[in-house]
Amino acid sequence: MPRIATLVASLALASFASLSAQTAATLPRVLEVPASTRAMALGDAYMMNANHADVIFYHPAMLTSARGFGLDYQRWGTATSATTASAAMAWFGGGIGVGLQSLQFGAPDTGVGGLPGGQDHLFDLGPTAVSERVASVGYAREIMGIDVGVTTKLVEERYAGGRDATVLFDAGIATTLGPLTAGLTYQNLGKDLRLGGVDATRPDKLSLGLGAYGRQIGILDYGVTGALAYVGEEVIPAAGVEIGYWPIRGRTFVGRIGVRRVPAGDANPMSFGAAYWGDNIVLEWAFQPVDALDSAGTHRFGVRWR
Numbered sequence: 225m226p227r228i229a230t231l232v233a234s235l236a237l238a239s240f241a242s243l244s245a246q247t248a249a250t251l252p253r254v255l256e257v258p259a260s261t262r263a264m265a266l267g268d269a270y271m272m273n274a275n276h277a278d279v280i281f282y283h284p285a286m287l288t289s290a291r292g293f294g295l296d297y298q299r300w301g302t303a304t305s306a307t308t309a310s311a312a313m314a315w316f317g318g319g320i321g322v323g324l325q326s327l328q329f330g331a332p333d334t335g336v337g338g339l340p341g342g343q344d345h346l347f348d349l350g351p352t353a354v355s356e357r358v359a360s361v362g363y364a365r366e367i368m369g370i371d372v373g374v375t376t377k378l379v380e381e382r383y384a385g386g387r388d389a390t391v392l393f394d395a396g397i398a399t400t401l402g403p404l405t406a407g408l409t410y411q412n413l414g415k416d417l418r419l420g421g422v423d424a425t426r427p428d429k430l431s432l433g434l435g436a437y438g439r440q441i442g443i444l445d446y447g448v449t450g451a452l453a454y455v456g457e458e459v460i461p462a463a464g465v466e467i468g469y470w471p472i473r474g475r476t477f478v479g480r481i482g483v484r485r486v487p488a489g490d491a492n493p494m495s496f497g498a499a500y501w502g503d504n505i506v507l508e509w510a511f512q513p514v515d516a517l518d519s520a521g522t523h524r525f526g527v528r529w530r
Contacts, residue, residue: 251383286405293528329350395415448464482494
């Protein structure tokens with residue numbers, strides 16, 4: 225416990241100074257939208273013992289047990305799309321992962337400071353083309369009974385004819401607490417992007433996650449997960465539940481529901497999803513309504529090889 229407390233305090237002290245200065249107009253936006261189909265369905269609270277490669281986007285310390293390859297695609301109507309790819313394997317006494325994220329959308333104007341927050345504007349093809357790409361490499365291993373991980377991100381931003389790049393870092397720890405897995409991660413430490421002579425604030429985040437899947441009730445398996453994120457001056461709680469039914473061993477059908485606090489201009493607090501788990505392949509879908517657009521919402525699809 226003293227080791228955990230020391231690491232937690234170090235991460236917290238490193239983050240508070242920069243988090244307090246964050247504004248709503250942050251770039252790159254790809255680091256604010258969901259990076260996992262499963263997590264999106266669960267209120268963007270990552271399932272803590274998933275052991276999938278997309279954990280690199282949430283808690284790099286959990287790469288110690290992550291394996292396989294995944295590909296995700298998300299749409300906001302016909303105007304905006306995001307693509308995510310991830311892979312992980314055992315390496316050098318721990319686990320290594322790589323990730324790619326991209327987002328293309330049209331901003332409503334050319335001013336970086338005037339870029340609206342939330343996801344509402346992603347459904348409209350604004351006049352200013354924005355292209356974002358992030359390449360990530362992460363490594364984690366167990367140190368004195370605690371998993372410790374670091375991710376390095378190379379970020380490229382193209383906005384209103386301008387271009388800039390920067391390097392950001394994630395650092396975190398993870399451990400088991402009885403039947404649950406817990407992780408604490410500080411994300412996006414580094415230098416702000418600068419476009420058109422204006423600094424674009426990084427989407428700094430301190431995230432605490434707790435949960436696990438695999439408990440059994442009769443013929444059903446279930447899992448619960450929760451997250452508490454400190455972003456700027458906002459505290460954003462999130463939680464999700466998923467239920468799995470396996471009529472044949474190795475063939476599982478999963479339903480998911482999640483909820484999270486959302487800022488003004490963002491999507492609905494509720495999210496939903498479903499998945500099919502085969503022997504070596506996973507097919508996933510997630511949906512989040514957007515209040516400002518009546519019944520419309522954003523869909524995300526994922527495929528994963530284990």
